[in-house]
Amino acid sequence: MWHKILLSLFFTSIFLNATQVDIYALDAKKEGDILTANNDVIVFSDFYFITANRAIYNQKSGDIELFGDVNILRGQNERSHSNYAKINLNSNEAYFNNFFFSNNNLEVWFQSKKSYLNDNFFESKISAVSSCNVEDPDWEIRFSKGWLNRKNNFVHLYNARLYVKNFPIFYLPYFGFSADTHRQSGLLVPKFFLKRNEGFYYEQPIYIATDENWDLQLNPQIRTDRGFGLYSTLRFVDSLYSTGELNFGGFKEKSSYYYKENLKNKIHSGIELKYARNNLMKALLGDNVQEGLWIDATYLNDIDYLNLSSNNTYDLASLVTSKINYFLADENNYYGAYAKYYIDTSKLSNKTTLQEYPSFQYHRFLNNLFDERLRYSFDATFHNFYRPVDPYANQINLELPISYHNTFFEDLLHFTFTESLFASFINYSKIPEKKHEYYFQNTHSFNFYTDLSKNYGDFFHTLNFGLEYLFIGAKSGSISENYLEESAQKDDQINFYTVQYFYNELGQKKLKHKFNLEYLNKKQHFDELKNLLTYYYNDYINFNNETFYSYEKQKFTNVINQIEFSTNFDFNWNFSHAYQNNEYGKYNFIGTRANYIVTPNYNLFGGIWLDTQRAHANMWELGYTFQRKCWNYSLMYRERIDPQLTSAGITAKNQSGVYFVFNFYPIGGIKYDFSLAETESKI
Numbered sequence: 001m002w003h004k005i006l007l008s009l010f011f012t013s014i015f016l017n018a019t020q021v022d023i024y025a026l027d028a029k030k031e032g033d034i035l036t037a038n039n040d041v042i043v044f045s046d047f048y049f050i051t052a053n054r055a056i057y058n059q060k061s062g063d064i065e066l067f068g069d070v071n072i073l074r075g076q077n078e079r080s081h082s083n084y085a086k087i088n089l090n091s092n093e094a095y096f097n098n099f100f101f102s103n104n105n106l107e108v109w110f111q112s113k114k115s116y117l118n119d120n121f122f123e124s125k126i127s128a129v130s131s132c133n134v135e136d137p138d139w140e141i142r143f144s145k146g147w148l149n150r151k152n153n154f155v156h157l158y159n160a161r162l163y164v165k166n167f168p169i170f171y172l173p174y175f176g177f178s179a180d181t182h183r184q185s186g187l188l189v190p191k192f193f194l195k196r197n198e199g200f201y202y203e204q205p206i207y208i209a210t211d212e213n214w215d216l217q218l219n220p221q222i223r224t225d226r227g228f229g230l231y232s233t234l235r236f237v238d239s240l241y242s243t244g245e246l247n248f249g250g251f252k253e254k255s256s257y258y259y260k261e262n263l264k265n266k267i268h269s270g271i272e273l274k275y276a277r278n279n280l281m282k283a284l285l286g287d288n289v290q291e292g293l294w295i296d297a298t299y300l301n302d303i304d305y306l307n308l309s310s311n312n313t314y315d316l317a318s319l320v321t322s323k324i325n326y327f328l329a330d331e332n333n334y335y336g337a338y339a340k341y342y343i344d345t346s347k348l349s350n351k352t353t354l355q356e357y358p359s360f361q362y363h364r365f366l367n368n369l370f371d372e373r374l375r376y377s378f379d380a381t382f383h384n385f386y387r388p389v390d391p392y393a394n395q396i397n398l399e400l401p402i403s404y405h406n407t408f409f410e411d412l413l414h415f416t417f418t419e420s421l422f423a424s425f426i427n428y429s430k431i432p433e434k435k436h437e438y439y440f441q442n443t444h445s446f447n448f449y450t451d452l453s454k455n456y457g458d459f460f461h462t463l464n465f466g467l468e469y470l471f472i473g474a475k476s477g478s479i480s481e482n483y484l485e486e487s488a489q490k491d492d493q494i495n496f497y498t499v500q501y502f503y504n505e506l507g508q509k510k511l512k513h514k515f516n517l518e519y520l521n522k523k524q525h526f527d528e529l530k531n532l533l534t535y536y537y538n539d540y541i542n543f544n545n546e547t548f549y550s551y552e553k554q555k556f557t558n559v560i561n562q563i564e565f566s567t568n569f570d571f572n573w574n575f576s577h578a579y580q581n582n583e584y585g586k587y588n589f590i591g592t593r594a595n596y597i598v599t600p601n602y603n604l605f606g607g608i609w610l611d612t613q614r615a616h617a618n619m620w621e622l623g624y625t626f627q628r629k630c631w632n633y634s635l636m637y638r639e640r641i642d643p644q645l646t647s648a649g650i651t652a653k654n655q656s657g658v659y660f661v662f663n664f665y666p667i668g669g670i671k672y673d674f675s676l677a678e679t680e681s682k683i
Helices: 255-261
Strands: 009-010 021-025 027-031 032-047 046-058 063-074 078-088 092-104 109-117 120-131 139-149 154-164 165-179 189-193 199-203 206-211 212-221 227-239 242-254 267-278 290-300 320-329 335-344 355-369 371-386 392-408 413-430 435-453 459-477 492-504 508-521 525-536 539-548 555-567 570-580 585-595 602-611 616-627 630-646 649-664 668-682
Touching: 021 027, 021 154, 092 120, 092 242, 242 255, 267 668, 290 335
Parallel strands: 189 668
Antiparallel strands: 009 021, 021 032, 027 032, 032 046, 046 063, 063 078, 078 092, 092 109, 109 120, 120 139, 139 154, 154 165, 189 199, 199 212, 206 212, 212 227, 227 242, 242 267, 267 290, 290 320, 320 335, 335 355, 355 371, 371 392, 392 413, 413 435, 435 459, 459 492, 492 508, 508 525, 525 539, 539 555, 555 570, 570 585, 585 602, 602 616, 616 630, 630 649, 649 668
């Protein structure tokens, strides 16, 4: 019989938005506009691929009812399963019972008792949502009613309950989150923690993204025993050639905390701007011109502006430096304009801090002079130094090196002779006994060097070594103030340098070594030794050392050692040691950090940074992370030292605490921070 064999029926709607439908089944019959199909039903249309146990299709209305094991592929991304579905193939409106829904563009799936779906919205009742495995999910949010905006993929849930392995954790009358990675305005995941000295902390980030060219994030915060504040970040793209970020905000202390801590400022405020652009006038000057503008500027009234920001990534022990750099260059010439502004966060006032703005530079790149063996370049700089208190000045430096280069013994030996002319002129302010100073010198440099390479079978060696003899010719004048930029005042000296590399038979780098030693002729002693060594033991272990030794000062001025160890990404460990002894003081630090992936789910980590000169730890932490596909949490104990500006000067605040962070992907998470103890000491 005809209904016992495979039957293919084709229908075409008479409407303008006609939909082509092909239905295949083992048992089918048609009565008027109604087609009934049973057993292994397959439905094709312009937008759907459907399988079911039974189907009833109304050709006139475009409605199709599906029964039994209903599987639907809608477009290229959407998949669903239910035991009953009613779909209008013309309008794409659909109703489902016992519905499972997923979309490749979404990070989550849905299950529901009853659901409604169209091109704009997906609504469901008595449902659950999660990003974990469908069978026995680690977590899910169950809700009585919810809907998904299919245009922006934002999920709205009512009477939401978070379950972890079928155990209820918390309840929210309403909960909303984004289910994809596209930008959109809304509330971000809040942050809160508890500190003994500051009370309960709560921060609610607000994200505003109404335009493709910019977005704004507001971070209001409250610390119940300390005060309240607002930080903000504006990110923008103002042209095809530029991007920028503007951060600004402030924090107001409560009077009780302000007087108890003896702080210098009751309000901590600041503003930061980062901006990069590579085309200002380039379009007018031609494609052979390079151009760049970079602004990295920060202004703050004290260091607590940085301490209290949740986006704090600064090295708070260093000087806060603002820079504005602009350059314009072609194949022969370079023009630059710069400015630097310093804020010493350890000072109550920066009136004595020397600033540098503006500075200008012109540089002529290396060019041939009559012959390719004869070359020259030229450099001119202007620096304006200023401060409200104490002397300041401006300085002009001019330098003209002319060099002759030749090779001998079939390029085995290279020889370069350089005649360099240098002049510096300074005008002082607030120094009555002297208004002007200058310094002039010319230097002669003889440089002999060679490049060698040889294959030894088991390894390959390249060696570059040279000997440079530099002595001073005519000179006159002097520059007495040492706080200005170092000039080219030099002494007769001999420099020996070498650079060598070792490679194994596979061409892998095994050792890199750079060495430089300076000998001062007139003083008849060595000046400075510089040694840089990196040893690559294998693919997992390498050692690096940088050593600077001053013979004049009879001490090591800078030593940095670092060891890195890793094994197939399961374990990595690094150890570093940094020593510095110069006019700014003596510093000695030891730091180490390790990370061990015990299993695909467990990750242990820890680290410490010790100031051995002052016999205390600047920071140490120990913790672990549990990671699953759809969620993770971290538990960590940390101690650290943060600087704080008081009316008596800079102090160090020691903080120790337990940190607990968990995240449910992609809805976000919560960070819990409990400060166990706080102490304060002078720096």
